[in-house]
Amino acid sequence: MVVGGFGNLMAESVRVDDRWLMDRASTGVDEVSTAQGGDLPARTAAAVVAGNLAAKLSKVAGGGGGIIGGRVTLALDPNALGRLCRDRTVALVTGTNGKTTTTMMLARAMSVLQPVATNHSGANMPDGLVAALSTDQAAPLAVLEIDENYLPKISDAVQPAVIVLLNLSRDQMDRVGEVRHTERNLRTAIARLRDTTVVANCDDVLVTSAATEADSVIWVSAGGNWRGDSTSCPRCGMRVHVCVTDGTVTDWYCDCGFRRPTPTWAVREGLMTTPSGECFELALRLPGSANEADATLALAAATHLSVPLKPALDRIRTITGVGGRYTTVSRNGRIVRILLAKNPAGWAETLPLLREDTSRPIIIAVNGREADGRDLSWLWDIPFEQLAGRQVLATGERSADLAVRLTYAGVQHTHVPDPYQAIDGVDPGSVELVANYTAFRDLKSGLSNGA
Amino acid sequence: MVHDSVVRIGLVLPDVLGTYGDSGNATVLLKRLEWRGIRGEVVQLGVGDPVPNSLDIYLLGGGEDRAQTLAVSHLTEHPGMQQAAANGAVVMAVCAGLQILGEDFTGSDGVTHGGLGLLDVRTTPGSSTRAVGELLTLPDKELFADPMTGFENHQGHTQLGASARPLSRVVYGTGNGEGHDGAYQGHVLGTYMHGPVLARNPAFADLMLTWAVGSPLAPIDIPAISQLRNERRRAVQQMANRRKRLLRF
Numbered sequence: 087m088v089v090g091g092f093g094n095l096m097a098e099s100v101r102v103d104d105r106w107l108m109d110r111a112s113t114g115v116d117e118v119s120t121a122q123g124g125d126l127p128a129r130t131a132a133a134v135v136a137g138n139l140a141a142k143l144s145k146v147a148g149g150g151g152g153i154i155g156g157r158v159t160l161a162l163d164p165n166a167l168g169r170l171c172r173d174r175t176v177a178l179v180t181g182t183n184g185k186t187t188t189t190m191m192l193a194r195a196m197s198v199l200q201p202v203a204t205n206h207s208g209a210n211m212p213d214g215l216v217a218a219l220s221t222d223q224a225a226p227l228a229v230l231e232i233d234e235n236y237l238p239k240i241s242d243a244v245q246p247a248v249i250v251l252l253n254l255s256r257d258q259m260d261r262v263g264e265v266r267h268t269e270r271n272l273r274t275a276i277a278r279l280r281d282t283t284v285v286a287n288c289d290d291v292l293v294t295s296a297a298t299e300a301d302s303v304i305w306v307s308a309g310g311n312w313r314g315d316s317t318s319c320p321r322c323g324m325r326v327h328v329c330v331t332d333g334t335v336t337d338w339y340c341d342c343g344f345r346r347p348t349p350t351w352a353v354r355e356g357l358m359t360t361p362s363g364e365c366f367e368l369a370l371r372l373p374g375s376a377n378e379a380d381a382t383l384a385l386a387a388a389t390h391l392s393v394p395l396k397p398a399l400d401r402i403r404t405i406t407g408v409g410g411r412y413t414t415v416s417r418n419g420r421i422v423r424i425l426l427a428k429n430p431a432g433w434a435e436t437l438p439l440l441r442e443d444t445s446r447p448i449i450i451a452v453n454g455r456e457a458d459g460r461d462l463s464w465l466w467d468i469p470f471e472q473l474a475g476r477q478v479l480a481t482g483e484r485s486a487d488l489a490v491r492l493t494y495a496g497v498q499h500t501h502v503p504d505p506y507q508a509i510d511g512v513d514p515g516s517v518e519l520v521a522n523y524t525a526f527r528d529l530k531s532g533l534s535n536g537a
Numbered sequence: 538m539v540h541d542s543v544v545r546i547g548l549v550l551p552d553v554l555g556t557y558g559d560s561g562n563a564t565v566l567l568k569r570l571e572w573r574g575i576r577g578e579v580v581q582l583g584v585g586d587p588v589p590n591s592l593d594i595y596l597l598g599g600g601e602d603r604a605q606t607l608a609v610s611h612l613t614e615h616p617g618m619q620q621a622a623a624n625g626a627v628v629m630a631v632c633a634g635l636q637i638l639g640e641d642f643t644g645s646d647g648v649t650h651g652g653l654g655l656l657d658v659r660t661t662p663g664s665s666t667r668a669v670g671e672l673l674t675l676p677d678k679e680l681f682a683d684p685m686t687g688f689e690n691h692q693g694h695t696q697l698g699a700s701a702r703p704l705s706r707v708v709y710g711t712g713n714g715e716g717h718d719g720a721y722q723g724h725v726l727g728t729y730m731h732g733p734v735l736a737r738n739p740a741f742a743d744l745m746l747t748w749a750v751g752s753p754l755a756p757i758d759i760p761a762i763s764q765l766r767n768e769r770r771r772a773v774q775q776m777a778n779r780r781k782r783l784l785r786f
Binding site: 266462466 | 558
């Protein structure tokens with residue numbers, strides 16, 4: 087009878103694998119499986135229950151909850167990620183900058199069709215993903231932000247329908263190594279996938295190199311102001327020739343034959359062109375060309391997954407802030423707009439935003455913790471010279487490094503290590519606050535809690 | 538060396554040897570000339586560009602293995618920098634740039650490549666863990682007195698031959714892997730302190746400028762730089778304390 091029982095199970099589902107059978111046979115927690123996870127394998131279901139319980143306990147104890155839960159689940163079932171994605175249509179979003187924003191945009195767009203599970207807290211490593219998927223098991227769609235250095239492991243486990251590849255540039259080199267190494271890992275991972283469509287920014291040389299290996303690619307001309315990592319060819323090492331018209335990259339190529347593919351989507355100055363040649367004004371409420379690039383990539387991915395374009399764009403337009411980015415906070419009569427810029431490419435998109443109102447003081451907050459990268463050399467790849475003549479304050483735990491950089495850039499500035507004192511040090515009115523990762527995170531929560 | 542009214546600084550192959558802020562060294566040199574009323578000029582020498590032998594200072598940055606072999610073949614084909622060095626021009630290289638100035642270097646794939654031969658050093662892959670973190674050293678007394686502070690991120694193990702002298706002795710960090718950091722030979726200098734090493738070490742920058750200008754330069758006191766140097770030195774002291782290590786000055 088036992089054998090017959092297994093036979094019936096196998097007939098019911100073609101996705102049953104041996105491990106699933108072993109788990110089911112050995113643990114005997116079928117009830118849990120049915121109650122919690124629909125048709126999740128028992129081991130995964132039990133692991134998810136334990137993880138969700140741990141998350142609740144952690145929240146009660148004053149912790150963040152989610153990631154702890156994800157860790158517990160993964161410890162009990164190392165394959166939980168793949169199993170939690172097995173019955174969903176999954177889109178992964180990765181790249182150096184804009185992951186959180188694009189993930190939110192794509193999740194909003196996909197929600198036109200069906201409920202979407204997403205890691206909107208920006209927890210983009212396996213534990214964070216498992217946490218997000220565990221708390222939203224019924225959603226048939228998943229849009230997941232992935233740390234670019236974890237993509238190979240995660241895409242192997244998840245076998246996504248779509249990967250959105252935004253951009254690749256130097257970031258936290260002391261922790262993750264050179265971006266060219268990251269590109270090679272992505273390239274290998276993408277080459278292993280079958281039936282995955284990659285939506286990629288063809289104006290980014292490194293992104294193009296990685297995405298070219300995919301079975302199917304949708305090329306998007308999404309632009310980008312940072313070209314410091316596109317100077318030499320990722321395929322042969324020689325110089326990449328770049329054609330620039332009116333400050334915009336229109337083509338690039340290497341003598342080895344590697345060159346920019348022809349895009350089917352494009353965006354310039356707020357106007358997006360679709361594959362059918364239709365033109366739309368994006369009219370986002372988020373500022374700047376980086377958000378327009380992210381929106382176009384999200385829309386290309388969404389329409390590939392059968393979301394009608396216009397409702398998708400309408401949903402994206404509802405976004406006014408992403409995890410505290412671009413939002414303004416008041417403190418003692420200062421109206422502070424908080425911007426995140428954590429590497430040279432991020433700064434290349436931020437500098438134009440700072441030109442919107444040149445009367446505003448600019449506070450720059452720099453930390454150098456593990457999550458920021460302890461090496462502050464990247465400050466020297468940012469053309470701070472452009473801020474000459476503005477009122478600038480250097481703040482944060484590594485503001486001494488910034489003060490030296492600003493000195494050599496010829497930018498007069500005040501050095502106030504404490505960021506709250508820096509804010510109070512400018513005249514009441516609007517002020518720009520640009521912070522790198524942990525400085526941004528701490529100030530965002532500190533300012534919204536009235537610190 | 539004798540020189541006319543403009544100090545010309547070559548940024549050598551920034552398109553392939555330009556990891557993470559390396560071009561900042563040119564910014565520092567230019568500004569320190571400007572503050573003293575001396576004219577300076579930065580010349581970008583990209584892949585494919587001929588390398589003039591008429592510049593006063595040549596700067597090389599960091600990069601990956603492939604960038605190194607590409608740089609060697611380009612600079613061998615266009616030997617302007619080596620000709621200038623033979624006539625006393627200043628050459629300063631960080632990290633991967635230091636390695637290619639040597640006699641030879643062995644990449645992570647185990648293949649040994651000939652270098653440019655400006656420094657009597659040889660580099661092989663070091664231990665399996667990368668040297669990543671703050672580096673604090675004491676320079677050769679012949680050069681300048683102030684301790685050197687920087688950040689290293691490499692896996693190379695560099696050994697000096699008889700003609701090269703160590704640039705500095707390691708107080709904290711890894712450097713070459715044998716107790717010293719970098720090397721110098723005449724006016725050719727190399728260090729594992731990557732990125733904008735001159736930003737944190739104004740005495741090092743001024744040594745190069747003094748050589749290039751050919752006469753002593755007026756001192757410049759910038760409190761922001763002293764503050765940064767003190768802060769980094771304290772940070773190193775704290776890390777050493779945590780690891781229960783005594784710093785040997």
